[in-house]
Amino acid sequence: MRIALGQLESGTDIQANLAAIERFSAQAARDGAQLVAFPEYASYEKKVVDASFPAVAEPLDGPVGTALAGIARRHGVALVAGVVEASGDPERAYNTLAAFGPDGALLARYRKIHLFDAQGIGESRFIKPAPSAEPVVFGFGGVNFGLMTCYDLRFPELARALSDAGADVLLACSSWVPGEHKTRQWIALAQARAIENGLYVAGACQAPPVSVGHSLLVDPMGAVLTELGLEPSVAAADVSLERIAEVRRQFPMFRQRRLG
Template identity: 35%
Template sequence: MAETHGDGWATMLEATAPEAGMAEGQPSPGTLLPLALVQLQPGADPATNRRAAEAWLERALQPPAGTPNPKLLMLPEIWNAPYAAARFADYAEPVPEPGSLLLDGPSASLAMVARLAMRHGVSVIAGSIPERGSDGRLYNTATVIDPDGRLLAKHRKVHLFDVDVPGGIRFRESDSLTGGNRLTVLDGAGDPLATGLAQPPNLGLLICYDIRFPELALLMQQQLGAALIACPAAFNTTTGPRHWHLLMRARAVDTQCFLLACSSARPEDGEGYPSYGHSLVVDPWGTVVAEAGSGEQVLHAQLDLEQVALARRAIPTSQQRRHDLYQLSQV
């Protein structure tokens, strides 16, 4: 349903219900959230990666003619460094706690994003970067930054990517990284993302391998009220063709949320980590409403957030769960 263009961007004007009878009339302007996902491929030099990411974010703020400027931007997993477990320590940066101003550090990568956010008055789901924690450990950490350059939320990847697929890929994040230990949902009260919506969404954060564990997404929706889930990711050419679309659509249906899956791009020369690409926007009905290709590009979409309530009224799974038989709980 997305139109992909040769100059490196794709767009989907409205993410609405896929079947006749599901939607109730045309979307209201007060429920629409324009956004853009940036699919890029980092290299070996940190400064070059920051400049490239900034250029792609600037490009994302110039949508196709006749479409609104994005209010929310998103970067992929590990956008400031090569995706290689043995090299995460070389690129790790401190990430302060939510509430901190990022304009002048301590993370050079997040400072760049914060300055861009402030310059354009836009919020950014700043993908993830390798974090060196105050405890000396390394984490794969996603962040959300507001238009004032302030850190709104911070999520450390909970489930580490340790896999060995025969004839495919072997990768062990746990050789260098430590897993996070908490769920991350940004409360929409007060409109911290500056969406301008009457009912701003609660935003949940996952990172790549986290998406394979439905309990995490379900807890975000059932107990923390998520309506939008963002998943910066780097599936590869072994797991991507098998599971990328399947898992993103499944979690959207499970939670009846919009799902934003921003991937890194596939290297043109075939060297380095073989990222699958195909960044996605999935609606609460499980329909892919916008999709990128495998290379570097921007994916624009405009979400009709009223679809979250419509889906939950039409198929009220949250009200039909058998809590007398089973339940999810946080530790």
């Protein structure tokens, strides 16, 4: 299967963000991608999460979700993007990944588990954590995709739970906060999660200045198959179930691990 990574430079203009998602989805479809992944907070983003996030939050069947479903349908691709979802609490929203199929139907919803209360940022002040820590995996085109968001990448137990739930590809949709060593950590953690689980990691990231860019696809041996730079752009690459099986034959970690 061919998947695409759409690296955005999202801001507070929701319509402009949706227009960028539309353009990159069209390009991904022309490049033969069957699924395109966009970053965390693709529909609305600022340098620091604040009270405006719950203020713009919507249910997934609201205008933003409806627009994303329409983009997926128009271009015949599955589409995964980060949105600000209404939680029922006017002061805190959910940081949600929504996956739509080529028919516009909702395939999956993942609400971020690990909120970014680090580097002096308090995401949990305005964002609610997922009510459940259950892994979210959805199937599309014969491939199983596990969903995780940004800071989740630092928690190997979530990646392992997604792998145990059958994920072949981890979609790590992110707005990775810049800082000392942060780009190197982003790449290293994506490679580590791929290697230790024998699967692909697809990291779709926001571009600078809000994030570090460098969206990338890592194969089960940790090889970087494609990596974007600092500018908004889109790139497609292939994932192979045969490659996963081959690597897991070489390194049968799931049969060998001893826990408890």
